[in-house]
Amino acid sequence: MNMKQRLILGTRKGVMVLDRESNGWRLSQHGQSGIPVPFAFCDARNATMWASLDHGHWGPKLARSKDAGKTWEDVPAPKYPEGALVKEGKPAALEYIWYIAPGPARRPNRMYLGTNPGGLFQSDDGGNTFALVEALWNQPSRMTGWFGGGRDTPGIHSLFTDPRNPDRTLIAISCAGVFETLDDGKSWTHRNKGLRADFLPDPSSEIGQDPHFMMACAANPDVLWQQNHCGIFRSEDGAKNWTDISESAGPARFGFAVAAHAKDPKTAWVVPGKSDQERTTIDGALFVCRTQDGGKTWQKQTKGLPQQLAYDLVYRHALDIAGDALAFGSTTGNLFFSPDGGENWTTVANYLPPIYSVRFAEF
Protein backbone atom coordinates (compact mmCIF):
# COMPACT_ATOMS: atom_id res chain seq x y z
CA MET A 1 0.00 0.00 0.00
CA ASN A 2 1.33 3.41 -0.91
CA MET A 3 1.68 5.66 2.09
CA LYS A 4 0.58 9.26 1.77
CA GLN A 5 2.46 12.27 3.06
CA ARG A 6 1.32 14.22 6.05
CA LEU A 7 2.60 17.42 7.62
CA ILE A 8 2.35 18.08 11.33
CA LEU A 9 2.69 21.72 12.33
CA GLY A 10 3.34 23.18 15.74
CA THR A 11 1.90 26.69 15.61
CA ARG A 12 1.14 29.56 17.91
CA LYS A 13 -2.49 28.43 17.87
CA GLY A 14 -2.30 24.66 18.15
CA VAL A 15 -1.31 21.55 16.22
CA MET A 16 -2.33 21.37 12.59
CA VAL A 17 -2.30 18.14 10.61
CA LEU A 18 -2.33 18.43 6.83
CA ASP A 19 -2.68 15.43 4.53
CA ARG A 20 -1.49 15.29 0.94
CA GLU A 21 -4.38 14.18 -1.24
CA SER A 22 -4.46 13.83 -5.02
CA ASN A 23 -5.91 17.32 -5.35
CA GLY A 24 -3.60 19.03 -2.86
CA TRP A 25 -3.11 19.44 0.86
CA ARG A 26 -6.10 19.23 3.19
CA LEU A 27 -6.29 20.17 6.86
CA SER A 28 -7.35 16.95 8.58
CA GLN A 29 -7.05 18.06 12.22
CA HIS A 30 -6.55 21.17 14.29
CA GLY A 31 -5.93 20.18 17.89
CA GLN A 32 -5.01 22.11 21.03
CA SER A 33 -6.63 25.13 19.41
CA GLY A 34 -5.33 28.43 20.69
CA ILE A 35 -2.44 26.93 22.62
CA PRO A 36 1.14 27.69 21.51
CA VAL A 37 2.84 24.47 20.34
CA PRO A 38 6.63 24.83 20.09
CA PHE A 39 7.08 21.35 18.62
CA ALA A 40 4.91 18.52 17.31
CA PHE A 41 5.78 15.32 15.49
CA CYS A 42 4.68 11.73 14.89
CA ASP A 43 6.78 8.91 16.29
CA ALA A 44 6.91 6.55 13.31
CA ARG A 45 7.68 3.59 15.59
CA ASN A 46 4.15 3.55 16.96
CA ALA A 47 2.22 6.21 14.99
CA THR A 48 1.80 8.35 18.10
CA MET A 49 1.71 12.12 17.68
CA TRP A 50 3.35 14.25 20.35
CA ALA A 51 3.04 17.95 21.05
CA SER A 52 4.74 20.21 23.53
CA LEU A 53 2.40 22.90 24.81
CA ASP A 54 3.53 26.29 25.98
CA HIS A 55 0.60 27.63 27.93
CA GLY A 56 1.25 31.25 28.70
CA HIS A 57 -0.12 30.87 32.20
CA TRP A 58 -0.27 27.22 33.15
CA GLY A 59 3.26 26.10 32.41
CA PRO A 60 4.72 23.82 29.75
CA LYS A 61 2.77 20.62 29.18
CA LEU A 62 3.06 17.52 27.05
CA ALA A 63 0.29 15.82 25.07
CA ARG A 64 -0.02 12.86 22.75
CA SER A 65 -2.52 11.51 20.27
CA LYS A 66 -2.90 7.91 19.21
CA ASP A 67 -5.58 8.62 16.61
CA ALA A 68 -3.73 10.96 14.23
CA GLY A 69 -4.64 14.11 16.09
CA LYS A 70 -8.38 13.56 16.57
CA THR A 71 -8.08 13.37 20.34
CA TRP A 72 -5.23 14.26 22.66
CA GLU A 73 -4.34 13.04 26.11
CA ASP A 74 -2.24 14.90 28.65
CA VAL A 75 0.99 13.23 29.65
CA PRO A 76 2.59 14.37 32.91
CA ALA A 77 5.18 16.99 32.01
CA PRO A 78 8.72 16.32 33.16
CA LYS A 79 9.73 17.77 36.49
CA TYR A 80 13.11 19.03 37.58
CA PRO A 81 13.99 17.29 40.83
CA GLU A 82 13.75 19.09 44.13
CA GLY A 83 16.99 20.92 44.81
CA ALA A 84 17.97 21.23 41.12
CA LEU A 85 19.45 24.65 40.47
CA VAL A 86 19.86 26.65 37.27
CA LYS A 87 22.47 28.68 39.11
CA GLU A 88 23.23 29.27 42.77
CA GLY A 89 20.06 30.57 44.36
CA LYS A 90 17.84 29.91 41.33
CA PRO A 91 15.76 26.70 41.53
CA ALA A 92 15.28 24.86 38.24
CA ALA A 93 11.70 24.47 37.04
CA LEU A 94 10.51 23.44 33.60
CA GLU A 95 10.22 26.50 31.36
CA TYR A 96 9.83 25.09 27.87
CA ILE A 97 9.75 21.74 26.08
CA TRP A 98 11.68 22.66 22.96
CA TYR A 99 12.15 19.26 21.33
CA ILE A 100 10.67 15.78 21.48
CA ALA A 101 12.69 12.93 19.99
CA PRO A 102 12.22 9.20 19.69
CA GLY A 103 14.92 6.92 20.99
CA PRO A 104 16.75 4.45 18.76
CA ALA A 105 14.81 1.70 16.98
CA ARG A 106 16.38 -0.89 19.26
CA ARG A 107 14.89 0.88 22.30
CA PRO A 108 11.24 1.16 21.25
CA ASN A 109 10.07 2.65 24.55
CA ARG A 110 12.82 5.29 24.77
CA MET A 111 11.92 8.95 24.27
CA TYR A 112 13.71 12.23 24.94
CA LEU A 113 12.64 15.76 25.74
CA GLY A 114 14.95 18.70 25.26
CA THR A 115 13.98 21.52 27.60
CA ASN A 116 14.82 24.90 29.06
CA PRO A 117 16.53 25.52 31.46
CA GLY A 118 18.95 23.00 29.96
CA GLY A 119 17.70 19.60 31.13
CA LEU A 120 17.44 16.53 28.93
CA PHE A 121 14.67 14.17 30.04
CA GLN A 122 14.48 10.49 29.17
CA SER A 123 11.61 8.02 29.20
CA ASP A 124 11.86 4.26 28.99
CA ASP A 125 8.15 3.56 29.22
CA GLY A 126 6.97 5.04 25.95
CA GLY A 127 6.72 8.56 27.31
CA ASN A 128 4.42 7.90 30.26
CA THR A 129 7.08 9.20 32.65
CA PHE A 130 10.31 11.13 32.16
CA ALA A 131 13.39 11.55 34.35
CA LEU A 132 16.19 14.10 34.15
CA VAL A 133 19.41 12.78 32.59
CA GLU A 134 21.52 13.58 35.63
CA ALA A 135 24.97 13.12 34.10
CA LEU A 136 24.33 15.85 31.56
CA TRP A 137 22.69 18.14 34.11
CA ASN A 138 25.72 17.66 36.37
CA GLN A 139 28.24 18.68 33.71
CA PRO A 140 30.67 21.02 35.48
CA SER A 141 30.39 23.50 32.59
CA ARG A 142 26.62 23.92 32.92
CA MET A 143 26.41 26.50 35.69
CA THR A 144 29.41 28.47 34.54
CA GLY A 145 29.43 28.21 30.75
CA TRP A 146 25.87 27.55 29.51
CA PHE A 147 23.53 30.48 29.01
CA GLY A 148 20.36 31.50 27.26
CA GLY A 149 20.35 32.72 23.69
CA GLY A 150 17.08 34.49 22.98
CA ARG A 151 15.59 32.82 26.02
CA ASP A 152 16.55 33.42 29.61
CA THR A 153 18.14 30.01 30.08
CA PRO A 154 19.90 27.39 27.95
CA GLY A 155 17.75 24.92 26.05
CA ILE A 156 18.17 21.62 24.20
CA HIS A 157 16.68 21.67 20.71
CA SER A 158 18.42 18.94 18.70
CA LEU A 159 19.01 15.26 19.42
CA PHE A 160 20.32 12.47 17.27
CA THR A 161 20.65 8.80 18.19
CA ASP A 162 23.09 6.79 16.13
CA PRO A 163 21.26 3.97 14.32
CA ARG A 164 24.50 1.91 14.40
CA ASN A 165 25.02 2.28 18.12
CA PRO A 166 22.07 2.96 20.45
CA ASP A 167 24.44 4.02 23.24
CA ARG A 168 25.59 7.00 21.15
CA THR A 169 23.53 10.16 21.26
CA LEU A 170 24.38 13.70 20.25
CA ILE A 171 22.51 16.76 21.42
CA ALA A 172 22.79 20.47 20.68
CA ILE A 173 22.19 23.23 23.22
CA SER A 174 21.66 26.97 22.80
CA CYS A 175 23.93 28.23 24.21
CA ALA A 176 26.47 25.63 25.18
CA GLY A 177 27.14 23.62 22.03
CA VAL A 178 27.11 19.99 20.99
CA PHE A 179 27.52 17.17 23.51
CA GLU A 180 27.96 13.45 22.89
CA THR A 181 27.45 10.37 24.99
CA LEU A 182 28.86 6.97 24.04
CA ASP A 183 27.54 5.11 27.08
CA ASP A 184 23.81 5.77 26.90
CA GLY A 185 23.87 9.00 28.85
CA LYS A 186 26.14 8.03 31.73
CA SER A 187 28.84 10.47 30.61
CA TRP A 188 28.96 13.36 28.14
CA THR A 189 31.70 15.13 26.19
CA HIS A 190 31.46 18.47 24.41
CA ARG A 191 32.01 18.33 20.64
CA ASN A 192 32.53 21.90 19.52
CA LYS A 193 35.96 21.92 17.91
CA GLY A 194 35.97 24.13 14.85
CA LEU A 195 32.83 26.07 15.74
CA ARG A 196 33.00 29.81 16.19
CA ALA A 197 31.13 32.00 18.65
CA ASP A 198 31.65 35.61 17.59
CA PHE A 199 29.80 36.76 20.70
CA LEU A 200 32.36 35.30 23.13
CA PRO A 201 35.73 36.76 24.15
CA ASP A 202 37.25 33.52 22.89
CA PRO A 203 35.26 32.58 19.75
CA SER A 204 36.77 29.10 19.67
CA SER A 205 35.68 28.32 23.24
CA GLU A 206 34.66 24.68 23.62
CA ILE A 207 31.64 25.76 25.68
CA GLY A 208 29.14 28.51 24.91
CA GLN A 209 28.68 27.84 21.19
CA ASP A 210 25.24 28.48 19.72
CA PRO A 211 24.08 25.71 17.40
CA HIS A 212 20.62 26.59 16.08
CA PHE A 213 19.87 23.11 14.76
CA MET A 214 21.88 19.97 14.11
CA MET A 215 20.97 17.06 11.84
CA ALA A 216 22.83 13.95 10.68
CA CYS A 217 22.78 12.20 7.34
CA ALA A 218 20.77 9.03 8.03
CA ALA A 219 22.83 6.85 5.67
CA ASN A 220 26.15 8.15 6.97
CA PRO A 221 25.68 9.40 10.54
CA ASP A 222 29.29 10.52 10.82
CA VAL A 223 28.24 13.42 8.61
CA LEU A 224 26.50 16.09 10.66
CA TRP A 225 25.19 19.47 9.58
CA GLN A 226 24.71 22.41 11.85
CA GLN A 227 23.06 25.76 11.24
CA ASN A 228 24.75 27.84 13.88
CA HIS A 229 24.26 31.40 15.06
CA CYS A 230 27.62 32.23 13.49
CA GLY A 231 27.43 30.27 10.26
CA ILE A 232 26.81 26.83 8.78
CA PHE A 233 29.09 24.01 9.89
CA ARG A 234 29.58 20.39 8.82
CA SER A 235 31.40 17.47 10.37
CA GLU A 236 32.57 14.31 8.62
CA ASP A 237 33.87 12.56 11.73
CA GLY A 238 30.86 12.35 13.98
CA ALA A 239 31.17 15.86 15.45
CA LYS A 240 34.80 15.56 16.55
CA ASN A 241 35.70 18.39 14.16
CA TRP A 242 33.47 20.98 12.54
CA THR A 243 34.21 22.95 9.36
CA ASP A 244 32.69 26.31 8.51
CA ILE A 245 30.88 25.89 5.18
CA SER A 246 29.11 29.27 5.14
CA GLU A 247 29.33 31.38 2.01
CA SER A 248 31.78 34.21 2.48
CA ALA A 249 29.90 36.58 0.17
CA GLY A 250 26.61 34.79 -0.55
CA PRO A 251 23.47 34.46 1.56
CA ALA A 252 24.04 30.98 3.03
CA ARG A 253 25.25 31.96 6.47
CA PHE A 254 22.72 33.05 9.11
CA GLY A 255 19.55 31.07 9.77
CA PHE A 256 17.96 28.60 12.11
CA ALA A 257 17.05 25.41 10.24
CA VAL A 258 19.02 22.85 8.29
CA ALA A 259 17.79 19.69 6.54
CA ALA A 260 20.19 16.88 5.63
CA HIS A 261 19.52 14.54 2.72
CA ALA A 262 18.93 11.05 4.11
CA LYS A 263 21.13 9.25 1.59
CA ASP A 264 23.56 11.77 0.10
CA PRO A 265 25.98 13.02 2.77
CA LYS A 266 27.01 15.97 0.59
CA THR A 267 23.50 17.42 0.19
CA ALA A 268 21.64 19.68 2.61
CA TRP A 269 19.34 22.71 2.65
CA VAL A 270 19.13 25.88 4.75
CA VAL A 271 16.73 28.82 4.71
CA PRO A 272 18.93 31.88 5.10
CA GLY A 273 17.96 34.97 7.00
CA LYS A 274 19.58 38.38 7.01
CA SER A 275 22.10 38.52 9.85
CA ASP A 276 21.50 37.90 13.51
CA GLN A 277 20.89 41.63 14.04
CA GLU A 278 17.95 41.78 11.62
CA ARG A 279 16.54 38.23 11.38
CA THR A 280 14.38 38.68 8.35
CA THR A 281 14.57 37.70 4.69
CA ILE A 282 17.33 39.09 2.52
CA ASP A 283 15.98 42.03 0.50
CA GLY A 284 12.38 40.91 1.00
CA ALA A 285 12.87 37.66 -0.94
CA LEU A 286 12.28 34.20 0.49
CA PHE A 287 14.53 31.41 -0.76
CA VAL A 288 16.22 28.19 0.20
CA CYS A 289 19.89 27.38 -0.35
CA ARG A 290 21.05 23.89 -1.27
CA THR A 291 24.51 22.40 -1.40
CA GLN A 292 25.33 19.16 -3.21
CA ASP A 293 29.06 19.17 -2.59
CA GLY A 294 29.30 19.19 1.18
CA GLY A 295 29.07 22.94 1.49
CA LYS A 296 31.73 23.99 -1.01
CA THR A 297 29.07 25.75 -3.07
CA TRP A 298 25.45 26.74 -2.48
CA GLN A 299 22.62 27.31 -4.94
CA LYS A 300 19.67 29.58 -4.33
CA GLN A 301 16.28 27.93 -4.89
CA THR A 302 13.55 30.47 -5.55
CA LYS A 303 11.05 28.89 -7.95
CA GLY A 304 7.59 29.19 -6.44
CA LEU A 305 8.71 31.24 -3.43
CA PRO A 306 7.83 34.93 -3.05
CA GLN A 307 10.66 37.14 -4.28
CA GLN A 308 9.31 40.46 -3.08
CA LEU A 309 7.53 41.84 -0.03
CA ALA A 310 8.27 38.66 1.94
CA TYR A 311 9.62 38.90 5.46
CA ASP A 312 9.24 35.31 6.60
CA LEU A 313 11.62 33.83 9.13
CA VAL A 314 11.93 30.05 9.37
CA TYR A 315 12.59 28.67 12.82
CA ARG A 316 14.89 25.77 13.60
CA HIS A 317 12.22 23.06 13.63
CA ALA A 318 10.17 24.49 10.78
CA LEU A 319 12.05 22.88 7.86
CA ASP A 320 11.82 19.13 7.25
CA ILE A 321 12.74 16.56 4.65
CA ALA A 322 11.31 13.20 3.61
CA GLY A 323 13.04 11.57 0.67
CA ASP A 324 13.23 14.29 -1.97
CA ALA A 325 10.33 16.24 -0.46
CA LEU A 326 10.92 19.35 1.60
CA ALA A 327 8.53 21.54 3.53
CA PHE A 328 8.91 24.64 5.63
CA GLY A 329 6.72 27.05 7.52
CA SER A 330 7.39 30.60 8.60
CA THR A 331 6.76 33.03 11.40
CA THR A 332 4.43 34.84 8.98
CA GLY A 333 2.20 31.75 8.78
CA ASN A 334 3.12 30.65 5.28
CA LEU A 335 3.67 26.97 4.47
CA PHE A 336 5.60 25.75 1.43
CA PHE A 337 6.20 22.31 -0.07
CA SER A 338 8.65 21.00 -2.66
CA PRO A 339 8.37 17.49 -4.11
CA ASP A 340 11.77 17.66 -5.83
CA GLY A 341 14.53 18.72 -3.48
CA GLY A 342 13.67 22.39 -3.57
CA GLU A 343 13.70 22.83 -7.36
CA ASN A 344 10.02 23.78 -7.35
CA TRP A 345 7.95 25.08 -4.47
CA THR A 346 4.21 25.33 -4.02
CA THR A 347 2.36 27.33 -1.42
CA VAL A 348 0.39 24.97 0.81
CA ALA A 349 -1.21 27.69 2.89
CA ASN A 350 -1.01 31.37 3.76
CA TYR A 351 -2.52 33.10 6.77
CA LEU A 352 -1.72 30.31 9.24
CA PRO A 353 -0.66 31.25 12.75
CA PRO A 354 3.09 31.72 13.23
CA ILE A 355 4.65 28.30 12.57
CA TYR A 356 7.16 26.91 15.05
CA SER A 357 7.65 23.40 13.73
CA VAL A 358 6.99 21.38 10.58
CA ARG A 359 7.46 17.62 10.53
CA PHE A 360 6.65 15.05 7.86
CA ALA A 361 4.77 11.86 8.66
CA GLU A 362 3.00 9.18 6.64
CA PHE A 363 -0.47 7.76 6.81
Place this chain on the structure above:
Amino acid sequence: MARIRLTKHLQRFFPGLGEEVHADANTVRELIRVLDAKYPGFGHYVIDEQGAVRKHVNIFVNDMAVLDRTGLSDALGPNDEVFILQALSGG
Protein backbone atom coordinates in the same frame (compact mmCIF):
# COMPACT_ATOMS: atom_id res chain seq x y z
CA MET B 1 -14.40 26.20 54.66
CA ALA B 2 -12.74 28.68 52.32
CA ARG B 3 -14.54 29.68 49.15
CA ILE B 4 -12.38 29.49 46.03
CA ARG B 5 -13.19 31.39 42.87
CA LEU B 6 -11.41 30.13 39.76
CA THR B 7 -10.78 31.52 36.33
CA LYS B 8 -12.97 29.93 33.69
CA HIS B 9 -9.84 29.13 31.65
CA LEU B 10 -9.06 26.22 33.94
CA GLN B 11 -12.32 24.49 33.07
CA ARG B 12 -10.89 23.66 29.65
CA PHE B 13 -8.38 21.36 31.32
CA PHE B 14 -10.55 20.30 34.26
CA PRO B 15 -14.10 20.04 32.93
CA GLY B 16 -15.45 19.01 36.34
CA LEU B 17 -14.17 22.17 37.95
CA GLY B 18 -16.74 24.88 38.58
CA GLU B 19 -16.06 28.58 38.83
CA GLU B 20 -16.49 28.25 42.57
CA VAL B 21 -15.42 25.43 44.89
CA HIS B 22 -15.03 25.07 48.65
CA ALA B 23 -12.19 23.46 50.57
CA ASP B 24 -10.71 23.17 54.03
CA ALA B 25 -7.11 24.34 54.26
CA ASN B 26 -4.95 26.34 56.65
CA THR B 27 -2.59 27.77 54.04
CA VAL B 28 -2.69 28.46 50.33
CA ARG B 29 -0.14 25.67 49.77
CA GLU B 30 -2.44 23.22 51.53
CA LEU B 31 -5.37 24.49 49.48
CA ILE B 32 -3.53 23.75 46.21
CA ARG B 33 -2.77 20.27 47.53
CA VAL B 34 -6.43 19.68 48.41
CA LEU B 35 -7.57 20.83 44.97
CA ASP B 36 -4.89 18.74 43.28
CA ALA B 37 -6.13 15.64 45.10
CA LYS B 38 -9.66 16.37 43.95
CA TYR B 39 -8.66 17.35 40.40
CA PRO B 40 -5.47 15.42 39.61
CA GLY B 41 -2.92 17.59 37.83
CA PHE B 42 -4.53 20.86 38.91
CA GLY B 43 -1.64 21.87 41.12
CA HIS B 44 0.88 21.73 38.30
CA TYR B 45 -1.18 24.24 36.32
CA VAL B 46 -0.99 26.80 39.09
CA ILE B 47 2.43 26.15 40.63
CA ASP B 48 5.68 24.77 39.20
CA GLU B 49 7.46 21.64 40.36
CA GLN B 50 9.37 23.60 42.99
CA GLY B 51 6.14 24.89 44.52
CA ALA B 52 6.25 28.50 43.27
CA VAL B 53 3.21 30.19 41.74
CA ARG B 54 3.57 30.31 37.97
CA LYS B 55 4.73 33.66 36.68
CA HIS B 56 1.46 34.71 35.07
CA VAL B 57 -0.91 33.31 37.67
CA ASN B 58 -2.24 35.43 40.49
CA ILE B 59 -3.66 34.14 43.74
CA PHE B 60 -5.53 36.50 46.03
CA VAL B 61 -6.76 35.86 49.55
CA ASN B 62 -9.75 38.16 49.82
CA ASP B 63 -8.42 41.26 48.09
CA MET B 64 -4.73 40.75 48.88
CA ALA B 65 -2.31 39.06 46.47
CA VAL B 66 -0.46 36.24 48.23
CA LEU B 67 2.77 37.46 49.76
CA ASP B 68 4.69 34.21 49.59
CA ARG B 69 4.73 33.32 45.88
CA THR B 70 7.44 30.69 46.28
CA GLY B 71 6.20 28.83 49.36
CA LEU B 72 2.49 29.76 49.52
CA SER B 73 2.60 29.91 53.29
CA ASP B 74 -0.12 32.60 53.42
CA ALA B 75 -2.67 31.60 56.06
CA LEU B 76 -6.29 30.81 55.26
CA GLY B 77 -9.29 31.06 57.55
CA PRO B 78 -12.65 29.34 57.11
CA ASN B 79 -14.35 32.51 55.95
CA ASP B 80 -11.69 33.57 53.48
CA GLU B 81 -12.30 33.89 49.81
CA VAL B 82 -9.48 32.82 47.47
CA PHE B 83 -9.21 33.90 43.85
CA ILE B 84 -7.04 31.92 41.40
CA LEU B 85 -6.73 33.98 38.25
CA GLN B 86 -4.50 34.25 35.24
CA ALA B 87 -2.96 37.53 34.20
CA LEU B 88 -4.12 38.10 30.63
CA SER B 89 -1.61 38.24 27.82
CA GLY B 90 -1.61 39.19 24.18
CA GLY B 91 -2.56 37.33 21.02
